Amino acid sequence: MPSTAIADAVPIRGLPDRSRPLLVGHGLAVAALVVLTVATASFGSQGWFDDAYGVVLPVVAFGAPVVVGVAGAALGGGLLPTLALGAAPSLAWAVAVVVGRALGTLLGTPLPIPDSPLWAIAGAFLVVGLAGALGGFVVGRVGRFAWQRLVG
Numbered sequence: 001m002p003s004t005a006i007a008d009a010v011p012i013r014g015l016p017d018r019s020r021p022l023l024v025g026h027g028l029a030v031a032a033l034v035v036l037t038v039a040t041a042s043f044g045s046q047g048w049f050d051d052a053y054g055v056v057l058p059v060v061a062f063g064a065p066v067v068v069g070v071a072g073a074a075l076g077g078g079l080l081p082t083l084a085l086g087a088a089p090s091l092a093w094a095v096a097v098v099v100g101r102a103l104g105t106l107l108g109t110p111l112p113i114p115d116s117p118l119w120a121i122a123g124a125f126l127v128v129g130l131a132g133a134l135g136g137f138v139v140g141r142v143g144r145f146a147w148q149r150l151v152g
Contacts, residue, residue: 069136
């Protein structure tokens with residue numbers, strides 16, 4: 001009984017119940033990050049999108065994984081889909097930087113070479129995203145257990 005209770009208590013796979021709003025919201029946030037990253041990497045700080053990028057990047061790369069972790073666990077989702085959603089912003093950002101820099105070179109507005117390599121920045125974003133999703137998952141799962149205990 002204990003092994004099946006643990007397996008039922010912390011699912012590894014499976015999307016949460018009522019997951020469509022969570023997935024759509026997260027997808028839109030990551031898409032906004034990608035668009036702003038490509039625009040900023042292509043044109044530099046020449047428009048409003050650079051200011052928006054400065055706000056959207058930390059919110060989506062660092063905040064969204066935590067929210068996805070809490071919501072996914074609270075809705076009964078599995079750990080692997082939650083971690084995948086937590087990793088999505090950093091991976092999408094890395095691809096968008098490469099595309100944006102290539103587009104900027106083609107347009108004649110290349111950015112200066114950054115001090116840190118892309119793999120190091122993307123790796124740090126990935127670690128923070130995975131840690132945030134895992135921490136959020138634990139908080140969401142504990143909250144779900146507490147709610148089930150209180151409500152019955």
